[in-house]
Amino acid sequence: MSSLPSQLAARIEAVAGIDPELRAATKPQFGHYQSNVALRLAKSEGKPPREIAQRIVAEVDLSDLCETPEVAGPGFINFRLRNDVLAGTATQILEDPRSGVTSTEHPQTVVIDYSSPNVAKQMHVGHLRTTIIGDCFNRVLSAVGNMVIPQNHIGDWGTQFGMLIEEILDEGIDASTLTLDESDALYKRAAARFREDPEFATRARARVVVFQGGDEESLEIWRQLIDTSKAGFNEAYDRLNVLLTDADLAGESTYNDDLPVVVRELEESGVAVIDNGALCVFVEGFSAPLIIRKSDGGYGYATTDLAAIRRRVRDLHADRIIYVTDARQAGHFAQVFAVARKAGYLPDNVQAEHVGYGMVLGTDGKPFKTRDGSAASLSSLLDAAEEEASPAVALAAIKYADLSNGLQKDYVFDANRMVQTTGDTGPYLQYAHARCCQVLRNAEAIDDAHVGPITVLAEPAEQTLALTLSRFGEVVANLAADLQPHKLCTYLFELATAYSTFYEQCPVLKSEGAVRDSRLGLCAATRNVLRTGLNLLGIEAPERM
Structure with missing residues (x-):
C-alpha cells in the first residue's frame, strides 16, 4: 500500500518535474506537509517562486487527497490531507489483519545465508548479529510474498x-x-x-x-x-x-562432492588457470586471484562458496541470494560474486548481496569478550540481559538494540540501558503495544465498546497518528528492497511516540459516540501495526507488561 505522502509526492512531481521533497509541517496550522519545490525551480525557470508555486497548485490534481493547497511566504506550498482520506486509510489498516503489508508484484525465490555456527563449538557473540539480522530478513521477505529459503551454512567439514x-x-x-x-x-x-x-x-x-x-x-x-x-x-x-530449523541446514559437507565438479568446470571452460601451482580465477578490480584449488590439491572456503552459489541458482532456483556475515568479509564476497558471474554460475538476472554488520562492543567500547579475553558465548549475552528483565523483554532489548542501528555500525551491548521501557528501546515498543491492549480491554469491560470505524479525526494528534499508521506498508516494502531494518525500528518508535501523544491529548474512554469509536479504532489499528512490526523484527508483542 503506497503511503499517502508518497501518493502526494508523486502527483506533485508529475507537474513540477522534480521531487517536491515533502517535509512534515512544523506547526498544525501549516497543514500536514510543506514543500519548497517552487523555490528550487525559480532559478531554472527564471520566475518568482510564488508564481511557480501558484502554477503548481493550479495544475496538480489533489482533490481526492487534500484540501486546496496554500502558497505561503516566498513560495512554500502547504498541504493538508483530507480528514476522510486519513480516516479511511486508518480504517483499512484496522480491518486488514496484515496491517497494511501488501504482497510484492513480482515474488521471488530468495535464499538467505545466515547464522552458520561451527560444529563442536558453542555459538558466540559473533553469531548473535548474523542470526538476528538474517531472521528479520526471513520474516520481512516472506511477509511481502516471496518464497524464502534459509540456508544455515554450518562449519561441519x-x-x-x-x-x-x-x-x-x-x-x-x-x-x-x-x-x-x-x-x-x-x-x-x-x-x-x-x-x-x-x-x-x-x-x-x-x-x-x-x-x-x-x-x-x-x-x-x-x-x-x-x-x-x-x-x-x-x-x-x-x-x-x-x-531456523534442521531443515535449513546446508553445511560445508553437503558441497563436498561438488568441489571437484566446480574445479573441472572452471578449468575446462578456461575461467580458471594454473598460477604458481594453484588453480586460480583472475577478475578485474581485484589485486589477487581467487584460489579455487591450492597448490597442494586442497580446496578453500572460496571453492565451497562457489559451489553453494551454483547449487542455489541451479537447484533452488534463486532469484536473489543474501549473505549475512561480518562486514569484514565484504571483499571476499565481492570477489566470489565476480568469479561466479564470470563462470556463469550467477546469471545477470540473479541478484547477489552481501549484508555486512559491525561488531558488538562492551560498555568499554571494545569488542565484547569474557574476562579471560575469549569471545563471549551467545548464552552468556542472553543471561546478562535476563538478569535485568524477563526473557521476553530481555530478548526484545537485544534484538532492537541490534536492528535499530545501521547494520554496518558497531553497537554497545549495555543490558541495563537496553531493557529500559522508556526511550528508543524494544521494551518501550512492547509497552506501547501493551498499553493499546489495556485501553481496548478496559473499553470492553465498561460497555462492550464499538471499535471503529474511524470517522472522526478532529484533533491534530489523531491526524498525526492516522498519518503515521498509513506509512507502515511502504516502510515494510522498502525494507524488503533495501535490507535496512533500522528504518522499520525508527518507524515503530515514531508510531509509539505518536500514540503516546494521542493518548495524552485525546481522552479515549471518556469520549462519546463516533469520537469514542474512532479513538478506539485508532488504538486497535496502532496495536495491530505494532504487533505486526515487532513480529517482523522477531520480537514478542505482549498484551500485558
Whole structure:
C-alpha cells in the first residue's frame, strides 16, 4: 500500500518535474506537509517562486487527497490531507489483519545465508548479529510474498575434524554422550594439543585424509558431533525465537562432492588457470586471484562458496541470494560474486548481496569478550540481559538494540540501558503495544465498546497518528528492497511516540459516540501495526507488561 505522502509526492512531481521533497509541517496550522519545490525551480525557470508555486497548485490534481493547497511566504506550498482520506486509510489498516503489508508484484525465490555456527563449538557473540539480522530478513521477505529459503551454512567439514576425532579416540570418549559444552571443551583441548604436540598434529592431519576418504569409524564420530551440535544450536535458536530449523541446514559437507565438479568446470571452460601451482580465477578490480584449488590439491572456503552459489541458482532456483556475515568479509564476497558471474554460475538476472554488520562492543567500547579475553558465548549475552528483565523483554532489548542501528555500525551491548521501557528501546515498543491492549480491554469491560470505524479525526494528534499508521506498508516494502531494518525500528518508535501523544491529548474512554469509536479504532489499528512490526523484527508483542 503506497503511503499517502508518497501518493502526494508523486502527483506533485508529475507537474513540477522534480521531487517536491515533502517535509512534515512544523506547526498544525501549516497543514500536514510543506514543500519548497517552487523555490528550487525559480532559478531554472527564471520566475518568482510564488508564481511557480501558484502554477503548481493550479495544475496538480489533489482533490481526492487534500484540501486546496496554500502558497505561503516566498513560495512554500502547504498541504493538508483530507480528514476522510486519513480516516479511511486508518480504517483499512484496522480491518486488514496484515496491517497494511501488501504482497510484492513480482515474488521471488530468495535464499538467505545466515547464522552458520561451527560444529563442536558453542555459538558466540559473533553469531548473535548474523542470526538476528538474517531472521528479520526471513520474516520481512516472506511477509511481502516471496518464497524464502534459509540456508544455515554450518562449519561441519575440514581439517579441524582430524584433530577432534583423534582427540576423542585418544581419550576413549563416547562422542554420542557429549553435550555441546563438553564438545567445546574438547575442541579447545584438541586445538591446544595440535599447536603444542607435533606428533599429535601429524596424526590429526593423517586422520583428515582417512576421515574424508570414508573411514566409517571416523564418520560415525563426526555424525555424533553434528547431532550434539544441532541440539545445542536448536536450543539457542529457540531461546532467540528465530525461525531456523534442521531443515535449513546446508553445511560445508553437503558441497563436498561438488568441489571437484566446480574445479573441472572452471578449468575446462578456461575461467580458471594454473598460477604458481594453484588453480586460480583472475577478475578485474581485484589485486589477487581467487584460489579455487591450492597448490597442494586442497580446496578453500572460496571453492565451497562457489559451489553453494551454483547449487542455489541451479537447484533452488534463486532469484536473489543474501549473505549475512561480518562486514569484514565484504571483499571476499565481492570477489566470489565476480568469479561466479564470470563462470556463469550467477546469471545477470540473479541478484547477489552481501549484508555486512559491525561488531558488538562492551560498555568499554571494545569488542565484547569474557574476562579471560575469549569471545563471549551467545548464552552468556542472553543471561546478562535476563538478569535485568524477563526473557521476553530481555530478548526484545537485544534484538532492537541490534536492528535499530545501521547494520554496518558497531553497537554497545549495555543490558541495563537496553531493557529500559522508556526511550528508543524494544521494551518501550512492547509497552506501547501493551498499553493499546489495556485501553481496548478496559473499553470492553465498561460497555462492550464499538471499535471503529474511524470517522472522526478532529484533533491534530489523531491526524498525526492516522498519518503515521498509513506509512507502515511502504516502510515494510522498502525494507524488503533495501535490507535496512533500522528504518522499520525508527518507524515503530515514531508510531509509539505518536500514540503516546494521542493518548495524552485525546481522552479515549471518556469520549462519546463516533469520537469514542474512532479513538478506539485508532488504538486497535496502532496495536495491530505494532504487533505486526515487532513480529517482523522477531520480537514478542505482549498484551500485558
